[in-house]
Amino acid sequence: MNQEDRLAKLKERIREKGRLMVAYSGGVDSSLLAALARDALGDNALAVILDSETLPRGELQQAAALAGQMGLNFRIAGFNILQQEPFQDNTPRRCYICKKSSIALLKSIAAEEGIGSIADGLNRDDCQQWRPGTAACHEEGIWHPLLEAGMGKEDIRAAARELGLPVWNKPSSACLASRIPYGQPITEEMLRMVEAAEDLLKSLGFGQLRVRADGRGARIELEKQDMKKALESGEEIACKLQALGFQYISLDLQGYRSGSMDEVLWTSRD
Incomplete structure (x- = not known):
């Protein structure tokens, strides 16, 4: 399947959701997904940036600026993960604990907005790495459209570049x-x-x-x-x-x- 057909199919899958929340960080993965959701659903797609203590201030500002530039329907929600002692303890379950808590917050916002599906930018290459947070996503029913489409990082960068997203070559980031x-x-x-x-x-x-x-x-x-x-x-x-x-x-x-x-x-x- 060529890139054009793959993106068209992705938009169709997104359109089937009716309303969709995108966990958005301003990185290339979530930006591509948010752009596709915007095209497929308009304002029925809501991009949410979680503003936690582990998010660099520069990344927050860039994500918000890009969301505005892209014409996304978005919001910033405070997420105080350092208030949770199990997270502060910094065990190998740290990412799982954080993801569980962040999903709970996203679900509460989705419920307020009448949104029944939450998606993130997980892709094929992410499955090659140690990501305990992915287990939390599976448990909580988070949808991974890019992974479902079989897209890896290079596919995503290529698609983002074709769509004119300025973050197509942005270096990978992490909390x-x-x-x-x-x-x-x-x-x-x-x-x-x-x-x-x-x-x-x-x-x-x-x-x-x-x-x-x-x-x-x-x-x-x-x-x-x-x-x-x-x-x-x-x-x-x-x-x-x-x-x-x-x-x-x-x-x-x-x-x-x-x-x-x-x-x-x-x-x-x-």
């Missing part, structure tokens, strides 16, 4: 809690430190990156082609990150990789 090792409590202070550190590196021209925080240490993950630049600017970077509260700064020689904090789960099972 700030994913930067903190399991077992280390998640605090507002640490989340803000990580956010500020990543914003600083982005302002210096680095692209896909993560700042992993372990106590007061910052481990920087960059794409391989950016490592030389980081080393050349090492003194400046270290000084600025120390000013944020980190005591020591290191560059991960393995480079950026999604879900690197989960590696300890696999090594501990060997």
Whole structure:
């Protein structure tokens, strides 16, 4: 099936829902889904951004701006996940706990709006990764249209580009809690430190990156082609990150990789 036919079929499946809520983050996956839902359902599609402590402020602003630019029917809902102690404890079930709670909030909004179906941007490639939150989605009946259509990340980027979505090549993002090792409590202070550190590196021209925080240490993950630049600017970077509260700064020689904090789960099972 070619891309045009695939998207047409997706819109038809969305249209069958009558009314649909899209869990929207401003990333390429949820943006493509929200655009298709807008085309299929108009204002009967509602995109909801959950504003939690783990969402970088810049990401929130960009998501809201893009939603307005795209003409989406959207709203921002406060989601205070740090009020939940099981989440703060930061066990390997963290993502499951968060997803369960976020779905409960989405369902309450959907009930108020008379919406019977909630969809997200899960895709084929996501199924290759450790995602305990996906189990919560299955339990709660969340619909995954992109996965159902057999679309992977490259398919989604290609479709978003064809539709003129400005986020078609946006680097992948993840909640700030994913930067903190399991077992280390998640605090507002640490989340803000990580956010500020990543914003600083982005302002210096680095692209896909993560700042992993372990106590007061910052481990920087960059794409391989950016490592030389980081080393050349090492003194400046270290000084600025120390000013944020980190005591020591290191560059991960393995480079950026999604879900690197989960590696300890696999090594501990060997």
